[in-house]
Each structure stands twice: as structure tokens, then as C-alpha cells.
Amino acid sequence: MQRALRAGLQYHDFDVRTAGSGQDALRESAAWRPDVVLLDLGLPGMDGFETLAALRPATRAAIIVVSVMPGEKDKVRALDAGADDYVVKPFGTEELVARIRAVLRRQADVSAGEPVVRSADLEIDLGRRTVTVKGRPVRLTPTEYELLRYLALHAGKPVTHNTLLRQVWGEYAVGDSYNTRYVVAQIRKKLGDDPSNPRYIVTEPGVGYRLAP
Amino acid sequence: MIARRFVPYGIAVVGAVAVTAAIGVVETYAKVGGLSAVYLLLVLWLGATYGRWPAVTASVAAFLLYDFFFVPPVGTFSVRGPSELLELVVLLAVALVTSQLAASLRRTQASAEAMATQSQALYELAIAALQAPEVANALSLLSGRAAAIPGVKRFAIAAVVDGKGETLAGDTFSADELGQAVRSFESRRPVGISVSGGTVRAMRTHPNRAEPAYVPLDSGVAVIELGETTPSTDDARMLAALIGLAGLLLDRRRAARESTRADALEESNSLKAAILSSVSHELKSPIAALRAGLTALVAPRAGLTPEQQDLTRDMDRQATRLDHMVGDLLALARLEAGVELHREPHSFADLVGASLRQVRSELHGHEVTVHASEDLPAVDVDEMQVGRVLTNLLENAAEWAPAGGAISVGAAERDGQLAAWVENDGPAIAPTDLDRVFDTFWTRRMTGTGLGLAICKRVIEAHGGTIRAENMRRGPRFTFTLPLAQVATAHAQ
Numbered sequence: 001m002q003r004a005l006r007a008g009l010q011y012h013d014f015d016v017r018t019a020g021s022g023q024d025a026l027r028e029s030a031a032w033r034p035d036v037v038l039l040d041l042g043l044p045g046m047d048g049f050e051t052l053a054a055l056r057p058a059t060r061a062a063i064i065v066v067s068v069m070p071g072e073k074d075k076v077r078a079l080d081a082g083a084d085d086y087v088v089k090p091f092g093t094e095e096l097v098a099r100i101r102a103v104l105r106r107q108a109d110v111s112a113g114e115p116v117v118r119s120a121d122l123e124i125d126l127g128r129r130t131v132t133v134k135g136r137p138v139r140l141t142p143t144e145y146e147l148l149r150y151l152a153l154h155a156g157k158p159v160t161h162n163t164l165l166r167q168v169w170g171e172y173a174v175g176d177s178y179n180t181r182y183v184v185a186q187i188r189k190k191l192g193d194d195p196s197n198p199r200y201i202v203t204e205p206g207v208g209y210r211l212a213p
Numbered sequence: 214m215i216a217r218r219f220v221p222y223g224i225a226v227v228g229a230v231a232v233t234a235a236i237g238v239v240e241t242y243a244k245v246g247g248l249s250a251v252y253l254l255l256v257l258w259l260g261a262t263y264g265r266w267p268a269v270t271a272s273v274a275a276f277l278l279y280d281f282f283f284v285p286p287v288g289t290f291s292v293r294g295p296s297e298l299l300e301l302v303v304l305l306a307v308a309l310v311t312s313q314l315a316a317s318l319r320r321t322q323a324s325a326e327a328m329a330t331q332s333q334a335l336y337e338l339a340i341a342a343l344q345a346p347e348v349a350n351a352l353s354l355l356s357g358r359a360a361a362i363p364g365v366k367r368f369a370i371a372a373v374v375d376g377k378g379e380t381l382a383g384d385t386f387s388a389d390e391l392g393q394a395v396r397s398f399e400s401r402r403p404v405g406i407s408v409s410g411g412t413v414r415a416m417r418t419h420p421n422r423a424e425p426a427y428v429p430l431d432s433g434v435a436v437i438e439l440g441e442t443t444p445s446t447d448d449a450r451m452l453a454a455l456i457g458l459a460g461l462l463l464d465r466r467r468a469a470r471e472s473t474r475a476d477a478l479e480e481s482n483s484l485k486a487a488i489l490s491s492v493s494h495e496l497k498s499p500i501a502a503l504r505a506g507l508t509a510l511v512a513p514r515a516g517l518t519p520e521q522q523d524l525t526r527d528m529d530r531q532a533t534r535l536d537h538m539v540g541d542l543l544a545l546a547r548l549e550a551g552v553e554l555h556r557e558p559h560s561f562a563d564l565v566g567a568s569l570r571q572v573r574s575e576l577h578g579h580e581v582t583v584h585a586s587e588d589l590p591a592v593d594v595d596e597m598q599v600g601r602v603l604t605n606l607l608e609n610a611a612e613w614a615p616a617g618g619a620i621s622v623g624a625a626e627r628d629g630q631l632a633a634w635v636e637n638d639g640p641a642i643a644p645t646d647l648d649r650v651f652d653t654f655w656t657r658r659m660t661g662t663g664l665g666l667a668i669c670k671r672v673i674e675a676h677g678g679t680i681r682a683e684n685m686r687r688g689p690r691f692t693f694t695l696p697l698a699q700v701a702t703a704h705a706q
Contacts, residue, residue, distance in 0.1 A: 005509070007509045008505060011509060068498055089500075089501035090503070090536050092504055093508035093512065177557060178557065178558055181560070181563070189587070194562070195560060195562035195563045195566050196569065197569065203566055204567075205567045205571075
């Protein structure tokens, strides 16, 4: 698997280094400073989540978690632990390359410190706290704006229900995803976004939401 | 023993003589009238202390002595006028009334003391029984206490499990006796004695007192053999209280056992889940490596000829199919193992939106329309499971709709449920197959797994809904129902 992935990524012009264990991964990432870390949660030795917890504060690289478990629990746990994205095995090289490019693009946007986040014809001006669709202003309640702002700050990245609940409502609201569902439905209504074919806020089943880049 | 019973009478006679002597002494010095009233004190005291008959004895003795020594003519028992007779009557009446009052007072006090002792004993036993970590210990304690009651020869507590009696605590009883206990338990009828109104009563229908009596409890039986003497009223109450406590302890034992069983069940469920996830890992890992390798080879830099690239792509498609099959089999296994649903209120449009995204590559080239109005009520469903139903039905529709064909998804509220459908304009399903399409491994194609629709049916049924296939004018339609969420309009803002 590792050899196949390395070959596949090298064919797509990435420099690749591999680590056989969590400890190796920590050492390699410190020495080599990669842009993206692909982390298999089913690592031998150190537990995948342990590695993620150790790796997150130690690197500025985007971390994409790879797992064979299709369950959304692992996904949510990894994202809450600071992973930037998540792919479920088995996947094709093209799919993986697309994910890596998206993560790298996002990283570049964030470091550019752009105060205006765009998603199709939706514009969120974080400096002036205004939201417009096709240039027309949209009036949001403070809760709605906070939720949209958090998604905008992490545009393109799946954000879990619990992260949104914690960021927008506070620690006490964690676990009650009815709140996020309700507020997202309200925002979609105001933005004129069709929930069965959303352009701006995409539902990540079992995980949360993502602002389409 | 017998002599002691006459002591109060002796005291009565001696007392009367002593009072007479005292009156005589006083009378020799001064002529004081109405000294006979002193007898009243004696009678009062005797009545209060020893009861009715010693007091009566004292009254009669006092009357005779007074009459003989002080009433003229002195030295005779003659009664001359009604006033002397009245004196006797008064003395007797006082004796009777005071002794009656005192006796009832004594009885009340004695029974209050007995009840206090009994409650204290019961309280101590109940505390000990409830504190004992093992119900068996508490039951032994209780049986020991019950067997110690005078008049109780043997006492035991038996549990009835699957029609078999098992002595949990107390004296041993024969297999026959235990069988009798089981019959009493199963018929819910006591044999020999009955417990009611806080006491135990021997039943008149119990022919042979040497045989044990049985009192059925909620989760077991109390077996009691009474001796020759009948237990006193207080002891009968004590016995009834102990039987009641035994009933509570047996209930506690049953509850503890049931919770252990529930734990075991939960453990086996999590074991099943662990096995499934390990199997899933083992089956999927090789497919993952296969796909990673095959898709890497397709890249132009890998240097394959166009023909070899085509071949590799084809192999990757087969690996993907294999992955789907494994995924379907595991999903079915999970459903059969009885996975827990994670139900929350969801909007149908949102569920459809997420599923459409997931299968957009399969839907490519088809025209998909969604009929889900904004004011549809929320459904109470497991997002992932119902998402799987929608993706399966959409994939199925995409497969059967002709190239560029139409697929429509929609829902409407009907009879307190949400009736949702997925329809395509492909060829109709043979009428005889409309029911069979949901059978496991049934498929219309050579390449299908025959699991997709079977999974849909199981998921929908786990939500308490139904799913059916029918042929509409345009093409086949799958309709399923979902439960509505009981959500108030209030929400946190």
C-alpha cells in the first residue's frame, strides 16, 4: 500500500518520504518539514490517534488522515483532533491527489490572510462582517453569522458539528447537533441555497458541514 | 409456678388485714370517721398492679374485716343498714374499674413494647440485609431470624428458575417439598398459611400441620413449617414482615441477575461490532493496496502503453466493484447483528443533497429532479443509514434509467409519516418480481450483488417504516416511509 501510494504520488510530481511507524513519522516531519502528511490510522506500534495528537502541535503541515474504517466516528474524532481532511480506503490515486491539492490550496489561502472569503457567488467579508450573494447583502442573526464565519475561516475543510457547537454556542452546547442543523437550514434559506443541491454549505454526512471553496 | 399465681391474692388478704390493723390502731386513739376509705387505696393499688381478681379479693376481705371489727355490733358479720352494703358495693366497683383500666393500660404498654422490639429487630435486619452486597447473605440472615421465631420449625427461601425450585437460604427441604413450592409459585396461590393485613394466618384448609406451608412471592417462594404451638400475635406479625422483606430481597436478586444478563448481551453486541470491524479491515486492506497500485500505474508518467492503461483501468473498476460488494456484505452483516440506530431530526432535502453528492459520478449524464418542499417536517432517522438507502436507490435508478434519462426523488407527508420515493424512466420491473427485488441476493443483472435493495429494506424496517417497488407510468418507483421527528418549534438560538 505504502509503495503503491508513493509511486502514484511521485508520478504526480510530489516529493514523498515514508515512515513505518508513528515515531518515525514524528522524526521525519520534524527533520523534513513536509507540506502534507498522510497519516494512516491503522499504523503499527503507536496508535494512529496518538500519532495525530503528537504530530498536530509539532507541524504546520496539513494532515490528511487515511483509514479503512468507513464509520463516521473515526472521521469526527480525527477532525476534532486537528486533522485537515480524511480519506477512506480504498481510494484511487486521482482522488487522493485531488484531496492533497485542495488542502494545499486552502493552506495558501489561509496564509494569504484574505479578509474576504468567496464560495461561488457568496462573499463573506470577515473584516466588515458583511455577507453578500451576487452582490446583494444578506442579513444574518449573530448566531448565523458566527457559524458562517467559522466555516469561512476553514473554507473547504469539513467542520464537525461539535466544533461548530463549541465555537458558536460554547462548551455546554456540544452534543446537540440539532442546533447546527437548524441554524444551517436558516442560513441556507437566507442565502437562497437549496439543501438538496447546495452551492455554498455542503453537508458532510455524520460529520458536519463544509463551505464549498 | 402455680404457687406464684396465688401470691397477689396473699398480698390482697395480708394488705386488707394490715389496713384493718392500722385503722384499729388509729381508732384506739381518736374516733375518726370514714377511715374505711383507706381500703380504697389498697384496692386501687392492687387493681393497677395485679389486675382484677386480687383487687376483688381485697375488697371482699376489707369489707368483711371492717364489718367484723369496726361496724357495731363489733365482733359480728351482721350488716345492719343499706349504708354498709353500699360501702361494700363501692369497694367492689372500685376494684373492678381500676383493675380493668390498669389491665388495659398494661396490655397497651406491653404490646407497644413488643412492637418496638419487633420494629427494632426488623429494622436492624432490613439494614443488614440491604447492606449485604450478596443477596444470598441477606437472605440467610433473614431465614435465621425467621427460624428463631417460637412456633416456627423450619423456614427457607426458594427461587424458581425455569420451573425448578432452588433453595437460596434457610433449612433444607426435600425435592417433593420444593416441587410443591414451585406449584404454589406458578399458581400464585399460598398453601397452608396466608399473609395478609401484616400478619400470618394458618389456613383452615391446611389438613396436616406437620407439612410445610408455601407463600408465593414475586420472584420466589417462602417455605415455612410451623411447630406444635401457634406463634403469638406479635410473632405472627414478625413472620409476615420477614416474608415481605424476603420478597423484596428476591426482587433485588432478580433485578441484579437481569442487569448482568443485559451487560452480557451488550458485551456480545460490542464483540460482534469488533469482529465486524476487524473483518472489514482484513477484507478492505488488500483491495485498498490493489486500487492504490492500479491507479498509480494509470498515470502517464508510469509509462504504460494506451492499451495497458485501458487494461489497468478495467482492473481498477473490478477492484472497485469488489470493494462495493465487500461493503454491502459488511453492511448487511452489521444490520443483521442489530446495530444501534443513531436517530436525530433531519431534513429530507438535506439527506437527499448529501446522497446526491456521494453518487454524483454515477448520476452523471442523467437528469435528476428533487421534489422536496421546504416545509416538509423533519424526520427522525439515522443519517448514515438512511443516506445509504438513498444512495443505493439512486445508484439503482442510475443503472436502469436510459442514458440521459430522468431520475426523480421526492417526499410528501402522509398519515403522520414521510413517504419518500426514488423513480427512474427505465424499463418496468416484472410484476412477479415487485416483491422479490428486496430479497437478499436477488438481482436483475448479471453483475449485481443483490444486496443493495435488501439493505434498503432492512434499514427502513429498522426505522419502523416500509418500502415497496411499483411500476409507474414513466418507470419503476421505490417508495419508503420514514418516521417524523417529534420536535417542538422551540430551539436554542
